[in-house]
Amino acid sequence: MILVGYIIALITSFYLLARISDVYFVNSLDKIAEKLNLSHEMAGATLMAIGSSAPELFVAIISFVRVGNHEAIGVGTIVGSALFNILVIIGASAMVRSAKLVWQPVMRDLIFYLIAVILLFIVMYSGEVSAIEGFILVGTYGLYLLAVVYGRKIFKFKDGDTMDEDEPEEELKGWRLIFKPLHIILENIFPSSKHYWLTFFFSIGSIAILCWVLVESAIGLSHILNIPEVIIALTVLAIGTSIPDMMSSVIVAKQGRGGMAVSNAIGSNIFDILIGLGLPWFIIILFTNKQIDTSTNDLIESVILLIISVVFIFVVLLIGKWKINRKTGMFLIALYVIYLVREIYFVYN
Numbered sequence: 473m474i475l476v477g478y479i480i481a482l483i484t485s486f487y488l489l490a491r492i493s494d495v496y497f498v499n500s501l502d503k504i505a506e507k508l509n510l511s512h513e514m515a516g517a518t519l520m521a522i523g524s525s526a527p528e529l530f531v532a533i534i535s536f537v538r539v540g541n542h543e544a545i546g547v548g549t550i551v552g553s554a555l556f557n558i559l560v561i562i563g564a565s566a567m568v569r570s571a572k573l574v575w576q577p578v579m580r581d582l583i584f585y586l587i588a589v590i591l592l593f594i595v596m597y598s599g600e601v602s603a604i605e606g607f608i609l610v611g612t613y614g615l616y617l618l619a620v621v622y623g624r625k626i627f628k629f630k631d632g633d634t635m636d637e638d639e640p641e642e643e644l645k646g647w648r649l650i651f652k653p654l655h656i657i658l659e660n661i662f663p664s665s666k667h668y669w670l671t672f673f674f675s676i677g678s679i680a681i682l683c684w685v686l687v688e689s690a691i692g693l694s695h696i697l698n699i700p701e702v703i704i705a706l707t708v709l710a711i712g713t714s715i716p717d718m719m720s721s722v723i724v725a726k727q728g729r730g731g732m733a734v735s736n737a738i739g740s741n742i743f744d745i746l747i748g749l750g751l752p753w754f755i756i757i758l759f760t761n762k763q764i765d766t767s768t769n770d771l772i773e774s775v776i777l778l779i780i781s782v783v784f785i786f787v788v789l790l791i792g793k794w795k796i797n798r799k800t801g802m803f804l805i806a807l808y809v810i811y812l813v814r815e816i817y818f819v820y821n
Contacts, residue, residue: 475696478689482712485682485689487651488658489527490716492682496662497675498523503668518617521743524736526676527713528553529748530683531705536752536764538687543764544702544771545690545709550748551774552710554589554741558781559808561718561737566801568722571730573794578731580623581738582786584616588745589778596772601764603757609750616742686712702768707815730796770818777811 501523505515522529532546565571591612595605663670690709694701717740721733756762784807788800 474692478692478696481685481689482693482708484654485685486712486715488654489679489682489686489713491651491654491658492675492678493523493526494716496658496671497526497679499665500668500672500675503665504672507668521739521747524717524740525743525748526679527683527686528744529752530680531686531709531713532748533752534680534684534687536756536762542687542691542701543766544700544768545687545705546752547749547766547768547771548702548705548774549709549713550744551592551771551778552706553714554744554778555706555774555781555808555811556710556714557717557737557741558778558785559804559811561714561721562734562785562796563801563804563808564718565721565725565730565733565737566796566804567798568725568801569728569730570795570797571725571728571734573731573734573789573796575789575794576623577735578738578789578794580619581735581742582782582789584612584619585738585742585745586779586782586786587612588742589775589782592745592749593772593775593779596766596775599766601753601757601766603754606750606752606754606757609746610754613742613746613750616746700770702770703815703818706770706774707812734796770815781807 498520501519502515505519510519528550531549535542535544535546535549588609591605591609595601595609598605662674665671686709690701690704693699693708694704717736721736724730725733753764757764785804789796792800
């Protein structure tokens with residue numbers, strides 16, 4: 473019965489996270505960006521990135537500050553989400569419709585993503601995180617922002633469109649009936665769009681609470697099923713927090729904007745690794761001197777798979793002259809299925 477309770481808590485939290493992030497949090501960020509007069513590129517790489525990656529970021533923060541050694545949940549969720557994004561989201565987008573990519577922004581993002589993953593591997597391999605390592609990760613994201621904002625002006629290329637946050641609604645219609653009571657509650661609790669700052673802070677509080685539920689549920693499932701917490705994070709939490717992004721990407725890919733889907737998947741990974749891990753590590757270690765252990769073998773192996781996956785995608789795009797098609801998509805998804813089978817094999821052996 474307790475097991476069923478944890479599963480229901482996970483499913484409900486996943487859906488509420490998707491709903492709150494898409495309908496309330498991102499919309500408030502969009503209005504804040506307009507009020508602050510941020511450029512299209514800066515808003516996309518900062519506020520919109522926070523909006524799409526908020527669940528992973530808060531799961532990481534909560535797992536790092538929670539009493540006990542549960543850091544692997546936060547790191548595992550972000551690493552697992554990165555694998556899901558790069559293999560499944562890009563793969564699914566390629567399967568629904570072939571696309572010709574604008575190579576300059578994709579090349580830029582792949583280079584920074586590879587740098588981010590290599591830095592993460594160095595941190596993991598050392599076995600323990602230092603404040604300076606967290607600072608280096610955050611600083612690297614600062615360099616990425618400069619490349620996004622000024623690279624387009626210097627090299628005169630057309631960047632991909634940003635994700636329309638209303639588009640996931642098309643895929644969520646089937647769930648509205650099941651979660652209708654939750655929709656009514658949210659509509660009555662959350663402030664109107666006029667009070668966007670209030671909506672912003674209310675969304676942050678709601679996302680933090682839901683991510684706390686996710687972390688506690690992951691710990692509970694780990695104890696009941698006798699499965700390492702990191703495995704739950706790499707698979708269940710990673711997939712659950714990434715499904716809304718996948719739905720958005722598939723929709724825009726169907727509309728012939730596959731380049732947008734690829735850019736959002738890679739950009740989300742860059743933010744998750746450099747800010748989602750780097751910022752909490754830097755702040756927590758700097759102010760609390762807490763030791764954060766990163767020596768879990770399964771995490772290190774997954775980071776190695778991340779490096780292999782980004783190099784593979786880079787080679788595939790070069791050979792295919794920056795085109796993705798159904799065959800590319802099937803192969804990427806097959807790689808992720810193999811990864812899942814490996815994780816399941818690890819659990820039962």
